[in-house]
Amino acid sequence: MTYVDLVLQRLSTDGEREALVGGDTRLTRAQARDLLFRLADGLAHRGIGPGDGVAVYVGNTPEAVLLNLAVHLLGGRLVFVPPEPGPSELKALIERAEVAAVVVDPEFSTRIDGWHLQDLPRDPVERTPAPDYATVAYTGGTTGLPKLAVHRPDRTGTMDARAGLPAMNWLCNTLITHGSGASAAQIALLTGSKLVLGPSTFDADTFVRLAREEQINATIFVPPMMYEVLDHPDCPGPQFGAVIVGGSPLAPKRLRQAIEKWGPVVNQGYGMTEAYAISMMPAAEIDLDRPDTLRTVGKPNPALEVEIRDGDVWVRGPSVMEGYWGEPPLSETSDGWFNTGDMGYLDDQGYLYLNDRSKDVIVTGRTSDNVYSRLLDDFLVTLPGIRQAAAVGKPDDALGEVVHLFLVTDGQDVDVDRIRDSVVAELGELYQPRGVTIVPQLPLTKVGKVDKRQLRSLFR
Structure with a gap:
């Protein structure tokens, strides 16, 4: 039995109860179940079957949530396509994923060709869920090529544990094609909760309104989102029964503020695209009189093995990816x-305590997304006047980190505005540099690589 079987069981009972809310769309359980089968029939009619890859380039809508389920219902390989990449990276991602089809919704249809989501539904043909499926998520890569982490169904009891949680009114703040958004959607559907979808681009005003109007009592944040809500003049009071925050480093001061505002309901999670649910620091174990409990990401998931090797965190278990698409599996x-x-x-x-990232990924933006510095470095040196480049993350109170460039030029003056515009045009807004420093040379490690750790230390 997969999570799709359990979701169908939930949707088959109490059919008039609301299941999905997004924008002007409100679906009952019965309506959601019907649309799920209609979307699956539309995919099947177009030739999609077990093992076929379907890239979904969608926003936060009830239809998109059910589309993801429909791909898994048919035993397909669901490939999440995030909106952040620029045109060249987006094209490379789709090509690397080797998909049979791309499905887009109107919000994103101008950037990529594919089947339109609104044209997909056909007949409500009831199907028995396939016993196997795959989820493929974009992670980028230090080689400059997009990496695609492949996950298979988790059959160790984690699904049953989630299904046993109480039904609540969940508000999804991040895109459902991101780890935290996909997790929030799955938890809500497995528990028979009402899932309210925030806009594809987070907005604190909208969060405050939805929290009030939909009587939200459970939500998942990445830190910058939580900070914006905490700073909002109409920040909700202690109405939540569960708040999960993760995705990037969380400032202990801000965690304390959240607990003081909402009560002992804030849980700090640690995971990543390649390895879900590595650890969780439950709200009940956080003691404001013990600062160390505000810093830790909790004890490792009992279903996983966690080891520290030369300072790096290594994990193994059912929520760890099978491997990257197109590369040998981790088991080999x-x-x-x-x-x-x-x-x-x-x-x-x-x-478990985290000190630093050994990779050079910059985690930035209001949704704590990844900027892959090698991709940015390689592009920058194609611009006139730039000989060498190193992009690093500079600490920022609002966004966690922002992109800062260290450049070695050929001696001529460089136009910082032109550089910024070129980066955005090629790689997207997420890669926009917020600061530039011209240096005579870049520091190197003993093996001749650019020492980005030394560059980051300049901001401490």
């Missing part, structure tokens, strides 16, 4: 172990 290359790229340690009580 590392006996199933995955190096998270984060540096940390476990204390005597088994709590």
